[in-house]
Amino acid sequence: MTEAAPPARSSSDATGAAVRAALSVGIAVSAYGISFGALAVASGLDVWQACVLSLFMFSGGSQFALVGVIASGGAAAGPAAIASATLLGIRNGLYSMRMSPVVGGPWWRRLLAAQWTIDESTAVASAQPTRRGQRVGFWVTGAVIYVGWNLTTLLGAILGDLVGDVRQYGLDAAAAAAFLGLLWPRLTSRQPVAVAAAAAVIAAVLVPVLPAGLPVLVAAVVAIVVGITNVFGRRTA
Amino acid sequence: MTVWHAILLASIAVFALKLAGYLVPPSLLERPTPARVANLLTVALLAALTATQTLETAGGIVLDARVPAIVLAAVLYALRVPFIVVVIGAAALAALIRLLGWMP
Numbered sequence: 001m002t003e004a005a006p007p008a009r010s011s012s013d014a015t016g017a018a019v020r021a022a023l024s025v026g027i028a029v030s031a032y033g034i035s036f037g038a039l040a041v042a043s044g045l046d047v048w049q050a051c052v053l054s055l056f057m058f059s060g061g062s063q064f065a066l067v068g069v070i071a072s073g074g075a076a077a078g079p080a081a082i083a084s085a086t087l088l089g090i091r092n093g094l095y096s097m098r099m100s101p102v103v104g105g106p107w108w109r110r111l112l113a114a115q116w117t118i119d120e121s122t123a124v125a126s127a128q129p130t131r132r133g134q135r136v137g138f139w140v141t142g143a144v145i146y147v148g149w150n151l152t153t154l155l156g157a158i159l160g161d162l163v164g165d166v167r168q169y170g171l172d173a174a175a176a177a178a179f180l181g182l183l184w185p186r187l188t189s190r191q192p193v194a195v196a197a198a199a200a201v202i203a204a205v206l207v208p209v210l211p212a213g214l215p216v217l218v219a220a221v222v223a224i225v226v227g228i229t230n231v232f233g234r235r236t237a
Numbered sequence: 238m239t240v241w242h243a244i245l246l247a248s249i250a251v252f253a254l255k256l257a258g259y260l261v262p263p264s265l266l267e268r269p270t271p272a273r274v275a276n277l278l279t280v281a282l283l284a285a286l287t288a289t290q291t292l293e294t295a296g297g298i299v300l301d302a303r304v305p306a307i308v309l310a311a312v313l314y315a316l317r318v319p320f321i322v323v324v325i326g327a328a329a330l331a332a333l334i335r336l337l338g339w340m341p
Binding site: 058117195202 | 239240241242243244245246247248250252254255257261270271274275280281284285286287288289290291292293297298302303307314319321324325327328329330331332333335
């Protein structure tokens with residue numbers, strides 16, 4: 001792809017492209033923090049708890065999952081909330097493996113990189129053609145989203161606190177729409193669509209039977225079965 | 238267990254997973270099955286959370302204003318409308334339906 005480009009110029013061009021990609025993705029994603037902060041407060045967390053989640057957990061899917069399960073079961077659903085957030089965090093471990101050669105350097109740099117290894121920083125870095133562009137893309141995206149996500153979480157939590165009645169403003173529907181939005185870009189082929197449909201049906205059927213939080217965890221078994229057997233999947237050569 | 242315990246334990250677990258990827262040999266990534274299971278796990282959990290968040294009410298399931306809201310959200314995502322606009326649109330539809338008293 002880039003073989004024809006003159007090497008002297010392509011280095012700074014690649015860095016510029018990485019910075020532009022990082023800024024556009026980072027600023028757009030930061031805005032979601034408002035919905036997270038508002039939903040966290042609507043789920044029964046206080047403003048501090050919402051902010052601590054964004055500072056320390058810093059992974060949108062896991063954060064939404066934790067507050068979603070707490071919303072349905074309160075503190076008693078704590079273990080199921082931890083399990084949901086943790087299972088959703090497994091993919092970050094895969095991203096870390098992919099970003100390990102990009103980040104490089106001493107251990108303290110990997111430690112900081114680990115906290116910023118999320119969907120968006122990995123996606124921006126992976127899309128850059130040069131190693132330098134990948135490195136710049138990873139760090140700029142991570143930094144922009146870390147700052148933006150935490151500021152907008154605080155803003156959303158304060159707004160959510162002022163709103164009061166959650167259902168009157170449709171915030172419960174907003175939470176459902178947020179999960180669907182995190183899911184949507186992953187429905188790229190038959191296998192994930194089949195898994196999503198089966199998991200949704202299983203979770204809904206189990207809600208009246210099991211304590212809050214557990215239906216979601218049981219539905220996750222579908223992924224393990226389909227992932228290991230690779231039904232509905234493409235044959236890999 | 239308090240909500241604070243859940244927040245701190247889950248935060249430690251999520252960070253440990255991020256860090257673990259920098260400590261294991263990258264050869265694990267070349268095997269297709271662990272990568273596929275992890276990707277499908279994300280899909281299954283998000284789909285299950287979408288379903289429960291749309292239908293769950295204290296100990297049971299109910300069809301209320303969240304159902305038309307999630308249908309609207311699906312249509313808007315299919316039309317590539319940005320996330321934050323869809324979330325606000327879904328909330329607004331649910332709020333309007335409740336204001337008019339069409340659904341609980």
